[in-house]
Structures are given as structure tokens and as C-alpha cells.
Amino acid sequence: MxxxxxxxxxxxxxxxxxxxxxxxxxxxxxxxxxxxxxxxxxxxxxxxxxxxxxxxxxxxxxxxxxxxxxxxxxxxxxxxxxxxxxxxxxxxxxxxxxxxxxxxxxxxxxxxxxxxxxxxxxxxxxxxxxxxxxxxxxxxxxxxxxxxxxxxxxxxxxxxxxxxxxxxxxxELTDNATVIGRWLALLKSALLREESYALALRCTDLALTFVPDDPYEIRDRGFIYQQLDCHNVALNDYQFFIDQCPEDPAAELLKTQVNLMSRKEVVLH
The missing domain is CATH 3.10.620 (C8orf32 fold)
Known part of the structure; x- marks a missing residue:
């Protein structure tokens, strides 16, 4: 990386x-x-x-x-x-x-x-x-x-x-770094559709080395962790997105998701 x-x-x-x-x-x-x-x-x-x-x-x-x-x-x-x-x-x-x-x-x-x-x-x-x-x-x-x-x-x-x-x-002519950044996003989307979550997680981790604390990348990482049954990490990522982007329509949906996941964590423990 x-x-x-x-x-x-x-x-x-x-x-x-x-x-x-x-x-x-x-x-x-x-x-x-x-x-x-x-x-x-x-x-x-x-x-x-x-x-x-x-x-x-x-x-x-x-x-x-x-x-x-x-x-x-x-x-x-x-x-x-x-x-x-x-x-x-x-x-x-x-x-x-x-x-x-x-x-x-x-x-x-x-x-x-x-x-x-x-x-x-x-x-x-x-x-x-x-x-x-x-x-x-x-x-x-x-x-x-x-x-x-x-x-x-x-x-x-x-x-x-x-x-x-x-x-x-x-x-305008495009520099390679810009194309590589878009290429990374393209691969992440494709791997998510194919449910190749381990590789999709690599994409998100790579993206976050270029743009640390990007709330949208962290939201996507939360989704991937949820699919990998890493619920505590997913909850933290979802909460970060909610706190950083409270006006985004996705924030309300994620609040519901966080509440549901939090209840399940309480039951499990």
C-alpha cells in the first residue's frame, strides 16, 4: 500500500x-x-x-x-x-x-x-x-x-x-494520478457488486491513504465491514459518516441501521 x-x-x-x-x-x-x-x-x-x-x-x-x-x-x-x-x-x-x-x-x-x-x-x-x-x-x-x-x-x-x-x-489532457484515482473507484464499485468484499476493502483502504477521513469512503468501508460481520467497526464508520455529514440523506438511513445493529450487539453480548 x-x-x-x-x-x-x-x-x-x-x-x-x-x-x-x-x-x-x-x-x-x-x-x-x-x-x-x-x-x-x-x-x-x-x-x-x-x-x-x-x-x-x-x-x-x-x-x-x-x-x-x-x-x-x-x-x-x-x-x-x-x-x-x-x-x-x-x-x-x-x-x-x-x-x-x-x-x-x-x-x-x-x-x-x-x-x-x-x-x-x-x-x-x-x-x-x-x-x-x-x-x-x-x-x-x-x-x-x-x-x-x-x-x-x-x-x-x-x-x-x-x-x-x-x-x-x-x-483537457488528464494526468495519470487522476485516472488512477478514478480507476480505483471503478474497481471498488465493481468488486462491491460482485460481493468480493475483501478486495473491495483493499480499495477503500487504498483510497483512504490518498484522502484520509473521507466520510464517503469511510461510509463505504462501514458497509463492507458489515458484510464481513465486523459489526463494531462498521458501527464506528457509520457513526463517523453521520457526524460528518448530518445533512446527507444517507445519514438518516444509517441512523436507523446503527440503531438496529446496536440492539443486535447488545443481544449478542
């Missing part, structure tokens, strides 16, 4: 930071194999692109290799499954979500000399490719298709309503 806390994510590639995060959550993550697989894919890409000269044709050749030859694709059937957030599993299954597929593409693209960047657009992770003529394009890493700002605004309308508009901040 301390290694994750001390890591300078912007000094390494996003996919490398994701693997550090993955291993911090689940020690069974195949980190060594994943690095070897990334190196293998890079070598194959270098051989495939060797005859291409124009930067856009080279990049299009990389996309064909990635999505057609290798068969990487967005996981439409199990989009929110935790396997889409663990890089070793994405490499093995050839399925992922925008941020995990995008992280692999970022790694390959930069190693191949492309000026490619990540954008944490409000609806999903997007890539921006800067061409040698000064123009740039946006790419949806979920399917490897170029998208326009008009399309991205449509995503935003679907997300925020008909009055939504793209702001300059929505298209």
Missing part, C-alpha cells in the same frame, strides 16, 4: 500505474506476465508498422492490428465487471472498457512514437492523437473509432441532459 501511496504515476505509463494499482488490490495480479505481454505486443506492432511512413496511416495500421488482428474489444456484455479493470485480465481476455483498453493503446502508441494523450471526458476515457500537421483527432478506445466533438456532445447529453455542452475543461 505504501508503494502505491509513494508512486509518481506521471513518471510512468498509465498502464504501468494501473498494474501497480491492480497488484495493490489483488496480489494474484500477473504483473510480470502482463509486462512481458505488453513487450510482445509492442514488438509485433513495430514489425507491422515498419513499412508505413505517414503518421496517420501508421496509427490506422496500429488500430487494425489492435482491434482486428489481435481482437481487442469493448466488453459489451459485462461492462462493469472487475475483470475489465485488471490489466492482466484485459490482456488475457482481449476485452476491456475505455480506460483499460485506452491505457494499453497509450502505452503502445507512445512507444511507437505517436503523440497520444488521455482525456478523462465526463462520460468515458478518450484518447487524443496529435498529428504532425498540427491537427488532432479523438478516439474512442472502446471500439477504436474516431469520434468528433459533436459525437462527444451527444454522449454528454445522454449523460447530463439536453442542455449539456462540452466545456474546454472536458477536453
Amino acid at each position: 505504501q508503494a502505491l501511496f509513494d508512486e509518481d504515476f506521471d513518471s510512468i505509463e498509465l498502464v504501468e500505474g494501473a498494474l501497480i494499482l491492480n497488484e495493490a488490490i489483488n496480489s494474484a495480479t500477473q504483473v510480470h506476465w502482463a509486462h512481458e505481454e505488453l513487450s510482445r505486443l509492442l514488438k509485433e506492432a513495430e514489425l507491422t508498422l515498419v513499412s508505413e511512413r505517414h503518421d496517420q496511416s501508421r496509427f490506422d495500421a496500429l488500430l487494425r492490428l489492435f482491434y482486428t488482428t489481435w481482437g481487442f474489444q469493448g466488453d459489451k456484455e459485462s461492462y462493469f465487471h472487475s475483470s475489465n479493470g485488471f490489466i492482466d485480465q484485459v490482456l488475457e481476455r482481449k476485452k476491456g472498457i475505455p480506460v483499460s483498453l485506452g491505457a494499453i493503446l497509450l502505452y503502445l502508441g507512445r512507444k511507437l512514437g505517436f503523440r497520444i494523450h488521455g482525456i478523462a471526458f465526463p462520460t468515458q476515457f478518450v484518447l487524443r492523437i496529435d498529428w504532425s500537421d498540427g491537427e488532432h483527432s479523438y478516439l474512442n478506445p472502446f471500439n477504436g473509432e474516431y469520434v468528433t466533438t459533436h459525437t462527444m456532445r451527444a454522449w454528454l447529453v445522454g449523460h447530463d441532459g439536453p442542455l449539456a455542452k462540452i466545456s474546454a475543461a472536458d477536453l
Whole structure:
């Protein structure tokens, strides 16, 4: 956990930071194999692109290799499954979500000399490719298709309503540390849905190393402890949230939960 806390994510590639995060959550993550697989894919890409000269044709050749030859694709059937957030599993299954597929593409693209960047657009992770003529394009890493700002605004309308508009901040390049933080939240949500409470607890503990005493993380930790039958710890976490966020609608619900759990503790003892 301390290694994750001390890591300078912007000094390494996003996919490398994701693997550090993955291993911090689940020690069974195949980190060594994943690095070897990334190196293998890079070598194959270098051989495939060797005859291409124009930067856009080279990049299009990389996309064909990635999505057609290798068969990487967005996981439409199990989009929110935790396997889409663990890089070793994405490499093995050839399925992922925008941020995990995008992280692999970022790694390959930069190693191949492309000026490619990540954008944490409000609806999903997007890539921006800067061409040698000064123009740039946006790419949806979920399917490897170029998208326009008009399309991205449509995503935003679907997300925020008909009055939504793209702001300059929505298209700003995103630092790796920000993406890793969101990646951690994504994995925690997935693991909670899958009732993988021990791993979800690791996510919450990691989040609290970055933002200590975050009442919402502590509330979530209380829920996890409750599922793990650690009721005394859960009660303390719920009470902390109630005290810190008394106006939050969840506080009233948790007061009822705390009362019920407190009665059970009295009966048990």
C-alpha cells in the first residue's frame, strides 16, 4: 500500500500505474506476465508498422492490428465487471472498457512514437492523437473509432441532459494520478457488486491513504465491514459518516441501521 501511496504515476505509463494499482488490490495480479505481454505486443506492432511512413496511416495500421488482428474489444456484455479493470485480465481476455483498453493503446502508441494523450471526458476515457500537421483527432478506445466533438456532445447529453455542452475543461489532457484515482473507484464499485468484499476493502483502504477521513469512503468501508460481520467497526464508520455529514440523506438511513445493529450487539453480548 505504501508503494502505491509513494508512486509518481506521471513518471510512468498509465498502464504501468494501473498494474501497480491492480497488484495493490489483488496480489494474484500477473504483473510480470502482463509486462512481458505488453513487450510482445509492442514488438509485433513495430514489425507491422515498419513499412508505413505517414503518421496517420501508421496509427490506422496500429488500430487494425489492435482491434482486428489481435481482437481487442469493448466488453459489451459485462461492462462493469472487475475483470475489465485488471490489466492482466484485459490482456488475457482481449476485452476491456475505455480506460483499460485506452491505457494499453497509450502505452503502445507512445512507444511507437505517436503523440497520444488521455482525456478523462465526463462520460468515458478518450484518447487524443496529435498529428504532425498540427491537427488532432479523438478516439474512442472502446471500439477504436474516431469520434468528433459533436459525437462527444451527444454522449454528454445522454449523460447530463439536453442542455449539456462540452466545456474546454472536458477536453483537457488528464494526468495519470487522476485516472488512477478514478480507476480505483471503478474497481471498488465493481468488486462491491460482485460481493468480493475483501478486495473491495483493499480499495477503500487504498483510497483512504490518498484522502484520509473521507466520510464517503469511510461510509463505504462501514458497509463492507458489515458484510464481513465486523459489526463494531462498521458501527464506528457509520457513526463517523453521520457526524460528518448530518445533512446527507444517507445519514438518516444509517441512523436507523446503527440503531438496529446496536440492539443486535447488545443481544449478542
